Amino acid sequence: MSPQAAHVDPTYGNWRRPRRPGLGPLGLLGTVGVFGGIVFDLLISLISLQLTLVVFVLQVFLLLPLAVRTQDGRNVYQLLAVRIGWFRRQAKGVTTYVSGPLSRRPGGRYPPPGLLSRVRVLEGRDAYDQPFGVLHHRSRNLYTIVLGCEPDGGSLVDPDQIDNWVAAWGHWLARLSGEPGLRGASVVVETAPDTGTRLANEVLPRLAPDAPPAARAVMEEVVGSYPAASSEMHTYIALTYGVQPGQKRRTEDVVADLALRVPGLLVGVVGAGGGPATPLSAERIAEVVRVAYDPAVAADVLEARAVHGGTGLEWDDAGPAAAVETVGAYQHDSGVSRTWMLTLAPRGTVRAQVLRGLLEDAPGTRRKRVALLYRPIDPATSARIVEADRRAAQFMATSRRGNVQARAASEVRAAEQTAVEEATGAGLVEFSLMVTVTVDSADEVDDASATVRNLLAGARLSMRPADRMQAAAFSCTLPAGILPWEYTLVPREVKEAL
Template sequence: MAAEAATADPTYGNWRRPRRPGLGPLGLVGTVAVFGAIVFDLLVSLFSLQLVIVLAVLQVMLLLPLAVRTQDGRNVYQMLAVHIGWLQRKSKGTTTYLSGPLSPRPGGQFRPPGLLSRVKVMEGRDAYDQPFGVLHHSGRNLYTIVLGCEPDGGSLVDTDQVDNWVASWGHWLARLSGEPALRGASVVVETAPDTGTRLANEVLPRIDANAPPAARAVMEEVVQRYPAASSEMHTYITLTYGVPTGQKRKPEDIVTDLAARIPGLLAGVVNAGGGPAAPLSAERIAEVVRVAYDPAVASDILEARAVHGGTGLEWHDAGPAATVEKVNAYHHDSGVSRSWLLTIAPRGTVRAQVLRGLLEDAPGTRRKRVALLYRPIDPATSARIVEADRRAAQFMATSRRGMIQARAATEVRAAEQTAVEEATGAGLVEFSLMVTVTVDTAEELEDASVTVRNLLAGARLLMRPADRMQAAAFSCTLPTGILPWEYTLVPRELKEAL
């Protein structure tokens, strides 16, 4: 039995959704509104009982939508705001985007649309004299760097090594909580069928003209058939920084500051099993965005890089020629995409391979991106959150006398474990997950959606389509540092209290 326990695969988990303050599903704002309404009704009752009844009916009608929530915690008002925003964008014509010399946009360039329209790109050099691109989100005054890596696969790797990688990744995420001015990070894993361009450029020029015909035929057949059964995978890590409140810094000074941080960040990624890692140049970032909007040019870009060493593509030409956003799809140049948002993370514990199927290439799709979004929480706020969750879990478990539930007891143990880990130096990070699938035509989108749903079931994830937000969700899954919580009209603190 001891030997079996020693060789068992380790499990991971203990992620928890922070408890919402307030009475039941009302939230903090709804709870304050309820008590305010009660006090107001008591005062009005001193003058007119009939008026109190009318006011009570109106108050119930206004507060009831705050108590009706979906599985992912959204109330009726939040869902209504999404519908109203979609109708406004549609009436203004902003769901359609045109660019290029014949478009009404000045400059005649192919700038990326939507959340990326105000992004500017700069370039610097790190301590190893490697060029790296910096995306300046001028609307929010945020700066993003992109790291590219080639993670080591999990096949033929001991479970102890996998466990060490996971622990190192946890330490790297905990370190982000101490990164000055860091607003968020993301890991984007992009997969696509292999075009065969790289293999052909490597093999065909090396075939000797005097080689036997049989050998030449074999190598040419390998080049022709191998891409049909293979795929390419790219992993990108983005880190988005802000400017501390009250400080005014030049963009050049921020680029210099980021250059000093890159070597340490790369070392942490390598220790966590990230394999060879390096920052992406401005040209490489533009190429990634260009291929995402127009998958048909992927082979051309690979060909240009193999033959000429680069494409010379700049950010202002990395966008699509035209896009059309629909309720449940996003049409862009040579592709049609659909995105999903995380609703519920896997309950309980999971093994290290839980996301393997989701991250691998999906048959019948042109490209697929899985984006993990992280929002590090500073140590002081982390301590308050874990203690509040601990008290809330204990209260819920003890308030149900006579019917102790297994879920309440499990939540108490999870909250206690989180509090202990945080007190011993672990970091607290909020995370979410988004998935974008791109196909060639709208008719293929439904089959791709079925494939994604099957992959989500294998990963024990519950996700919902980003209906009426497809363009924004598409941008969030690109390695460009778009943080959804930074672009909401309602402040994040108020949204959490709803």
């Protein structure tokens, strides 16, 4: 009998940063500017050499900022745009938000601020007659549905089962590429220390009145001490759909169309290890947003749901009473938050548990949200992208003199593998990651930052704080369907050309 082969844990990877068109770090617009400047200089040289020199220096001064880039690919002009936008918001006073009866806002209620201020919430019913909320982003005419699930986790699970879950999740993401009108998706994993409310509501009412005092004392001690060493975790999947340009559809028709898609989406989530999955009602979405802005009411929300079956909270009351945005933090009601954005994904391959430490509850924090943002690409565009990347990788590898460097050879292998997988039916998805940590006071932000840096090191991620845009980044990590690429002043196509 032959000895059993040793089990090898599967690895995952082969993600690649989209290659920027143009010469080196200049981008497409910079490359066009270089060649256009050369032609213009030749024409000017026919008139005056001194004028040609002046124009050449001016061109270098304008094009050089396009060649200087940060680790995540931003050039000097983009850095300046963020700072200018921050100074403009400060001058207008929009970095401070006040709502409620004593504010100047009409209605005397507490609507969410910033990117969520133009959102209204609708509600429909799916094929199983379950209520589900629809967030209508009126400024962009986008519609978002939110699914809640309870993933099984990877503890005490066979590696083969984990590999099957990962494959099923990949198929589900590939299916999103064929979803009509889908603009993007986000998966938000929220963790927080357990308040003990659910355990107390389950145990204490069931204690027999004539129970022995010793037994009652033991159960009460368990209820009082167990939450100190436990945490609660919630997972949400937000899917954002858009209406085709030039197409006019009534809101009721869009909600009815989404109701038909919900059951199929839930089946895919369950098959990928998502556990029990249900669509979130409008009330539940408002509760999630309310707790994010005011973590101190988390226990009250759980108590109301356990005792009364719901809170009756509406979207117009889900925001904070006051919020102040600073350069490196966002203060809102009973919490202070800081958000980080992905700059570099792990190089090479990783194991299935690479994000486990980042997703778990972080000591010393009130709440933590990890948001994975996905932008599915349609099959026709995917084919063009992978072929362009493959040709570019081969050109870079063969254009070097002497031996091909190891990184260039790895780029060629990765591009070839991506092309083969796309040709056999795999989907192409752009992804990013954002992390928001909420603490009780501004004095604890630096300690939370150190905790996040340690978690990122274990996950092999490179991230940077979303300085001067903390309020917008905070909204992006909520399960509300805020897609960053849909809310930029400069169109996404132009930014990619930069």
